[in-house]
Amino acid sequence: MGKKITLTIDDRQITASAGEKLLWVALENEIYIPHLCAIKEETRPAASCRLCFVEVEGLSRPVTACTQAVYEGMVVKTRSPRVDRLVKTAFELLLSDHRLECNKCPKNRACELQKIAKERKLKLRLTRLQPLEKEVTVDDSMGSFIFDPSLCVLCGRCVWVDQQEVKVGAIGFSRRGLQRKVTTIGDIPLAESPCTGCGRCVEVCPVGALSFTNQAKPEGVAVNS
Amino acid sequence: MKIATAAEHYAGMKAKAEQKINSLQEKTLIRVGAATCGLAAGAQKVKDTFVEEIKHKGLDAEIIEVGCMGHCYAEPMAIISKPGFPALCYGHMDEGLAKLLVEEFLGNDDPCYEYALVALEPNDIFPTFSDFPRDAYEKKIILEHCGFIDPEDIDHYLAREGYASLVKTLQMKPEEIISAMVDSGLRGRGGAGFPVGKKWTICRNTPSEIKYIICNADEGDPGAFMDRSVLESNPHQVIEGMLICAYAVGATKGYIYVRNEYPLAVQRVKTAIEQARKKGLLGSAILDSTFSFDLEVFEGSGAFVCGEESALINSMEGKMGVPQARPPYMAVSGFWGRPTVLNNVKTFAYVTAIIKKGAGWFREIGTEATPGTAVFTLVGKVANTGLVEVPMGTTLRQLVFDIGEGIPNDKEFKAVQIGGPSGGCLPEETLDIPIDFDSLEKAGAIMGSGGLVVLDEDDCMVAIARYFLEFTQQESCGKCTFCRLGTKHMLDILTRITQGKGSLADLDILQELAEDIKMGSLCNLGKTAPNPILTTLRYFRDEYEAHILEGRCPARMCKDLILYYIVPEKCTKLCNVCVGSCPVEAIYTREDGLKAIDQEKCVKCDNCLKTCPPEHNAVIKLSPPVLPEE
16 A cells, blocks of 8 residues: 555544545544445445545545545545535435335345435435336345345445455346346356355345345354444 | 658559559549448449449449448439549439439430539539538538548548558657647547547556557447448548557557447448558558557447447456446556557547648637537438538537528427437527537537437427437446436436426426436436436426426427317318328218317327328317317
């Protein structure tokens, strides 16, 4: 990492290494910025969830903290009317494509969407938009965990650990537009795919899309971490 | 030492080409416009007829295929150059006219002036292009040779000083080429208008053993075909521009990314590359210099988003065609992570012209902020559709009313949709804005790659916005939240409004969503997708309100808000054309012998309105869909 620099986030002086991404610097200093798709180890962030917007002094538009490198003298505000508006809309857009039945969800109370709503005082229901209907098939072929695409927010964390960390390559993104989804090659059930059932994807899922089935929860894995 | 060799080498090559072209002109030469536009209109049959008739009559004439001259409204076109006559261009060709011309012109020296469109050289018998009103506004730089040379024969290009800019380049330092680009003020013509000199400088200054040049010919806007036409009509000027760029930034390998829905462009570019390679203009030690560069065609699969540079590069690397966050910019880390210059087809074509005629010459054309010309495809409700090249700073009014010669059928102008699905709809009051990248953006549209669709009183602005949004929504790659979901919600709201089911609150949501998607999307597809909505809300809000508050479509275009009605006072017992035209038997004869429409059965296909004879004009559309009392 680069040399030590000092930046200001929300009036707090913070020391970090030059070139580090702002999102992780903020989070490590306990300054919360909403995020779903960010992966610290990824050198080229997906920047796809569009939730981590911040204002950087000198820049004309809000920028995503996951892609923005920190530098000496940088002045950051994590909140502004423009940022709040973008986050509110992005959040509601995600909710419109997410089955909103929190009380039945395996991730209830441990869900990142709930966390964002709480931190940013956003409603966990749709106020301006109609829910988007989509037909999905729940994949419970693995037994130890299930994949429910109606809860998936397409953050890509599962795909990243599968491909880059455990290097299995069972899942990936396919299709485009509204049809974009996480799936196996040829859309076959996970049990027929190269999936080893390691459960790393379930651990990193920020929502209830991938969840361990209670009876088969692997030893020592904290589901709600 | 080397430099002299390159120039000498070229001089010999050019002399041979000139000799060949001159010999062509000793006998009758027929040039048939055979770009996709001409072929679609029937150019192949015209050419075949010429060939057969000439053979049949035992005449001595040469027939070649050329590209597109830009007068698409008059396709198929052919140019006949017969010694002793000015070269004459004929439009609206068919087999009959081809036969007639062979017989009368080639056989009997009667040029059949009544069928001729224009003469190519000044003469005292027939008008030339300079006598056309549009000539006063047009300034052809990259379309100069299009439609006049054979794109599949490099000698035609060489004879017109083709590759002279390359020779000049080889005598200059790379830094001098880049300063010429900076001085010319050339801005990328792919849509965003990024300064070319700046992009090249970044690429040149990024150290790397391997660098790439990519020409973006993934033209995907509905109604736009400038890049296709340039590649089909004069591919070598693009190849030459890429060579100059490669020399300037230090690249040795380049790709032309053409969508495979452009088979003719793909084929012509491949032929051009092969011919250039054979002449030693591509490959290693070009013109015996120390400079080496080779080109390859990459066929894209036609996803609209792959016109976005980072998605394009992903697709070339075999990954999903989805955009990536920037920085790093392509000029620093592009194809396979190497510094890559990615420019549009037209941009490279301008490069060739700038090196030939100088940065100062280019700066003189166009506006201060955007020097040079703009190439537009003029389509929609305009008399003269086609490809036009005008200096930046020309007004939309000149484009539509002087060059395009206005709206046909006595209809009233409503708007121009400029910049494709990412562009905006501009009304009458904006027509006097001098066009360049910045002025259009200020008005809410974008230059885009140059699609310009003219709309008249029969076009509903809500339906038009919905049409373009449907396109971007379907073409969204789905990676980022705003574009994937936001475009869908905007489309749903627009659909509701066109069905008369919208509310005023919908308009506020639409405005908010559009602004947020513009601000928050990852790439330019998402950032510009709301433009058709934002501009129509800004300039045509009354049309939205009519749909919502009155259930009325002012242009009578939205099917749910209209009904077809036969005016009894205009209808006659003696005619029943409409009855036969109706595909669902919704039209019946009343007791008094006049015709009427069963609204329950009517599918609003428009056939009865089209077939009702003009002396009656009895069928009308009513909006809101309420039958008048009789």
